[in-house]
Amino acid sequence: xxxYLFDWLQSIGFPGAGVFQYITFRSSMAVITSLAISxxxxxxIINYLQKKQIGEVVxxxxxxxxxxxxxxxxxxxxxxxASILIPTLLFxxxxxxxxxxxxxxxxxxxxxxxxxxxxxxFKKDKEGLSGRLKILGQVIVGLLVGLTMYLSDEIVVRERVxxxxxxxxxxxxxxxxxxxxxxVYITRDVKGTITTIPFLKDNEFDYSMIVWFLxxxxxxxxxxxxxxxxxxxxxxxxxxxxxxxGLDGLAxxxxxxxxxxxxxxxxxxxxxxxxxxxxxxxxxxxxxxxxFMSAFVGxxxxxxxxxxxxxxxxxxxxxxxxxxxxxxxxxxxIRKELLIPIxxxxxxxxxxxxxxxxxxxxxxxxxxxxxxxxxKMAPLHHHYQILGYPxxxxxxxxxxxxxxxxxxxxxxxxxx
Numbered sequence: 001x002x003x004y005l006f007d008w009l010q011s012i013g014f015p016g017a018g019v020f021q022y023i024t025f026r027s028s029m030a031v032i033t034s035l036a037i038s039x040x041x042x043x044x045i046i047n048y049l050q051k052k053q054i055g056e057v058v059x060x061x062x063x064x065x066x067x068x069x070x071x072x073x074x075x076x077x078x079x080x081x082a083s084i085l086i087p088t089l090l091f092x093x094x095x096x097x098x099x100x101x102x103x104x105x106x107x108x109x110x111x112x113x114x115x116x117x118x119x120x121x122f123k124k125d126k127e128g129l130s131g132r133l134k135i136l137g138q139v140i141v142g143l144l145v146g147l148t149m150y151l152s153d154e155i156v157v158r159e160r161v162x163x164x165x166x167x168x169x170x171x172x173x174x175x176x177x178x179x180x181x182x183x184v185y186i187t188r189d190v191k192g193t194i195t196t197i198p199f200l201k202d203n204e205f206d207y208s209m210i211v212w213f214l215x216x217x218x219x220x221x222x223x224x225x226x227x228x229x230x231x232x233x234x235x236x237x238x239x240x241x242x243x244x245x246g247l248d249g250l251a252x253x254x255x256x257x258x259x260x261x262x263x264x265x266x267x268x269x270x271x272x273x274x275x276x277x278x279x280x281x282x283x284x285x286x287x288x289x290x291x292f293m294s295a296f297v298g299x300x301x302x303x304x305x306x307x308x309x310x311x312x313x314x315x316x317x318x319x320x321x322x323x324x325x326x327x328x329x330x331x332x333x334i335r336k337e338l339l340i341p342i343x344x345x346x347x348x349x350x351x352x353x354x355x356x357x358x359x360x361x362x363x364x365x366x367x368x369x370x371x372x373x374x375x376k377m378a379p380l381h382h383h384y385q386i387l388g389y390p391x392x393x394x395x396x397x398x399x400x401x402x403x404x405x406x407x408x409x410x411x412x413x414x415x416x
Contacts, residue, residue, distance in 0.1 A: 002090050023267070023287050027294040030087040034295040038083040038302025042076075046306060046313045049073035054121050072311060075117045076303065077319025081110045083299030084326075088292050096288040097154040098333050102326065103292075105141055109238065109325040112137035113317035120316075128317070135235060138325065142234035145329050146227030156189040157335065158272075158282045189284060192219075193226040195335045196281055198342070198412035204281060205338070233337055234328045240347030241324025243354060243379045248311035249304055250381060250395045254346045254402045255323045256300040261343055261406040262327065263293035266334045268413070278413050286334050296326060309392045343409040346402050353380040 002020070010017040019025050050073050084106055092099045116129035149155050193207035207229070208222025245251035268274045270287030300323070306312045315323075327344065331337045341348050357378035365371035376386040384394045 001094070023290050026091040027263075027290050030091045030291050030294040031298040033087040033090065034083040034298030035302045037086055038079050038299050039305055041082060042079045042302060042306050042313070045076065045079050046073050049075060049313065072314055074121060074314040074316040075114070075318050076307065076313035077110065077113060077117075077315040077317070077322060079306075079313070080299045080303050080315060080319045081106060081322060083302055084292070084295045087295040087298070091295075092291045093288050096285055097148070097152050098286055098289050099292060101145060101148060101333065102289065102330065104144070105325055105329045106322055108141055108144075109137065109322040110318055113319065113321035116317040116321075134239075134317075134321070138235040138238050138321075139231050141325055141329065142231030143227065145234070145332060146223075146230040149230075149333075150191075150223050150227065153191075154285065155333075156191055156284060157194050158187050158189050158284060159194070187282075193222040194281070195338060197338050198409075199415065203412075229337070230332055233332060233340060234325055236351065237328035237340060237344055237347060238321050238324035240344065240351040241327070242317060242320040244347050244350045244381070245315060245320040246379060247381050247385075247391050247395050248309040249307050250398055251320055251323065252300050252304045252307050252315065253395065253399045255327065256297055256304065257399065257402040257406050258327055258343055259293055259297045259300060261409055262330050262334070262336070263290055263297065264410060265336055265339075265413075266290050266293060266330070269334050269336075280413055281335055283334060289330065289333065293330065309395065339409050339412065342405055342412075345405040346398055350379040350381065353383070354378045 007020075010021070054073055054075055085103065088099065088103060094100065094103075112129070112134060116134065119125050120128040195205055195207070197203050197205040206222065207226045208218040210225050211218050211221045214221050241251055241255065244254060266286055266289045268278060269281060269283050270285065270289065272282050275282035303313075303315065303319075307315065324347065328337075328340070331340055331343070336343075353375055356374050360374050361371040375383040377383055381394055381398065385391065
């Protein structure tokens with residue numbers, strides 16, 4: 001909203017109004033505002049939740065310190081959502097299609113998570129929203145994002161082509177040594193299912209290549225593959241974040257690390273100078289996503305103030321489903337979804353531990369008549385709890401792993 005006000009102020013020559021055009025300035029303001037909202041509003045929301053006795057329902061799994069969490073206010077994801085949405089609305093350009101997609105994703109998954117928490121806390125149903133309805137909510141988001149990317153003319157990538165392929169917008173000159181003349185490229189904005197694939201020198205991959213055997217129809221069917229993949233990614237990462245939210249500060253801190261990394265990648269991909277220097281895909285207008293991710297990072301850091309061990313509030317599914325979905329959609333929009341197994345490695349291994357545990361238990365029960373387990377308990381963080389590691393130490397070490405994976409993700413820009 002302030003974006004339009006400052007545009008008007010600049011048009012009438014108001015001194016200093018032009019600073020609002022800089023993404024770095026608006027991103028800084030978004031971080032500060034989201035951090036302030038989460039810290040100031042957080043205390044009031046926690047007091048309100050305590051007053052209404054909206055506390056965590058804890059199943060006794062025999063874990064150390066688990067029963068002490070009983071009654072701790074939950075549904076704290078409301079703090080995160082408000083701290084993301086308000087700064088984005090204030091400092092973001094709402095005409096930008098990428099910003100609108102992220103706002104809708106945040107609101108929709110927040111409502112799905114809120115419905116689950118509401119049923120658990122107010123209806124006293126420990127099961128909450130049925131698994132099928134959760135999946136349906138995530139599928140709807142994935143389908144909406146995929147169709148928007150397919151139908152919207154604003155969502156394009158800029159690719160280099162040879163001059164004889166036609167006349168396009170910009171002439172880019174690639175630097176070369178003095179002995180040979182620099183090759184000249186012509187760039188054009190195209191719609192397509194192109195994405196970034198890590199560690200390869202020619203790091204662009206088109207999903208239509210998967211259905212190459214369809215010939216001229218491969219382009220259209222490539223979109224079908226792309227949309228299906230988007231749905232799977234959104235569902236997987238959203239549920240992965242939900243499974244990770246089992247220890248104080250674990251999901252919050254991990255999401256912050258991922259958010260900072262995605263913000264860096266979006267800034268580089270949305271800047272024509274840096275993307276050309278790094279020889280990575282340039283995606284017009286995605287720089288505006290940095291404002292959203294700045295609000296995301298500020299919100300999670302502010303929430304961590306109350307969610308760190310020992311937690312004064314839990315985010316509940318209102319927060320965890322939203323955080324995972326936001327991360328997935330954001331990575332898809334900047335064409336970095338193939339980095340998710342690395343960048344979101346903590347979410348990935350937590351989900352994988354559950355899949356391995358369930359699959360092995362069913363297999364051994366069928367084969368030997370008695371179910372056996374790979375881990376002491378799944379998700380993985382509970383395995384370490386049973387082994388006797390203190391909760392705070394487990395969380396801190398998972399954060400360190402998350403930082404390590406984030407560094408690897410950034411290095412893929414040049415290490416290929």
